Each structure stands twice: as structure tokens, then as C-alpha cells.
Amino acid sequence: MYPVNEIFYSLQGEGRWAGRPAVFVRFSGCNLRCAFCDTDHRLCEEMDAQSIVGEVERHATDFVVLTGGEPSLYVDAPLIEMLHDAGKSIAIETNGTHMLPDNIDWITLSPKDGYVDNAEVVLECANELKLVFDGTHTEAIGRYADFDAEYFYLQPCDTGNVERNRAITAAAVDYCLEHPQWSLSLQQQKILNIK
Numbered sequence: 001m002y003p004v005n006e007i008f009y010s011l012q013g014e015g016r017w018a019g020r021p022a023v024f025v026r027f028s029g030c031n032l033r034c035a036f037c038d039t040d041h042r043l044c045e046e047m048d049a050q051s052i053v054g055e056v057e058r059h060a061t062d063f064v065v066l067t068g069g070e071p072s073l074y075v076d077a078p079l080i081e082m083l084h085d086a087g088k089s090i091a092i093e094t095n096g097t098h099m100l101p102d103n104i105d106w107i108t109l110s111p112k113d114g115y116v117d118n119a120e121v122v123l124e125c126a127n128e129l130k131l132v133f134d135g136t137h138t139e140a141i142g143r144y145a146d147f148d149a150e151y152f153y154l155q156p157c158d159t160g161n162v163e164r165n166r167a168i169t170a171a172a173v174d175y176c177l178e179h180p181q182w183s184l185s186l187q188q189q190k191i192l193n194i195k
């Protein structure tokens, strides 16, 4: 059984696949406690793999994003295999503190070790690296400049304060312009006011 927070159909809002229709399988629970976390971990339904696949198959897209919470605490190779058998391509969004099944198609690594304790990254590569940017942890960004990834994104932190968010986004733009290895990732789902 898997602790599922919600399963929903929307557009991927962030990173390389922004704009792509995706079914999101959000798991409840995380080993970290980031101040900016926007997952309500109290919401949780225990679902088996067949039920998850059945819910995913209700939607037309072939793209599934496993997110959280921290999906690496729960996701295993048999679940990925069943989703593959249903014709789906599988992406995962992880904080990188746990190893992953090796049959996942796309890994988005979003390290949190610049923000909280006990968040050491054990993954050695990813398809994309996406760092939350709050303007004050730039040394953490420098540490990941040589990471084995194809795409490097800075994503402005949503503080819930409009003025503060504006300043953080401006600083993120400046950082990307000065360090063009990094591209800006906006949470387009929030701009579009979609889920």
C-alpha cells in the first residue's frame, strides 16, 4: 500500500516539462521539514498499486509525475513497472535523500540541504536539478554547479508575501544572468491559478 495525498490531472508547472499535461501522484509524508513546504501531509489515503494505476489511466496523458511529500520513501520498481505497462512515462520529484528504483524515466532532484538538517543528497545524477532560491543560500547553489544533470534550474521560493516574492524573483533573475548555467523556473501553476 502507498500513502497517497492526491492524484490529479493538470499541467506540469515547473522545470523542463513546464506546460506538459501530466497526472500527478502526490504522496504524503516526508523525512524533511522545510519551512516553505506546501504539502498538507495530514491528507492521506492508503492505495494499492492497481488502484493508483487505475486512477492514472482515467486521464489522457502518457506522462505521470510522482511527487510529494517525498515519493522516494514509498515508490518501488513494481509500481513503476505497472505504470510503464499502462503506457506511461514516469517522472519523479525528489529531495534526493534516498535512492530510487532504476526504472524511472525522468528524475527531478530538488535538494534541500541548504535549508534543513539531515538532508544530505545520496543521488549521484539526475535529469534536472531544481534548487529553491530564496536569495540567501547562494553557497548551496555553487555546490551543485558540477552536479551530473542535464538541466539546471533556480526556482524562486514562494514565501506567501508578494513583496518578498518579487524581490526573490528579481534576485533569481540576476543570479541566472550572472551564472547562465542556471535557468529560471517559475511555478507556472500558481501564475495560471491552476492546481
Ligand code: SF4
Pocket: 030, 031, 032, 033, 034, 036, 037, 038, 039, 068, 069, 070, 095, 112
Ligand atoms: S523536501 Fe519537499 S515535501 Fe519534504 S518538507 Fe521539504 S518541501 Fe516539503
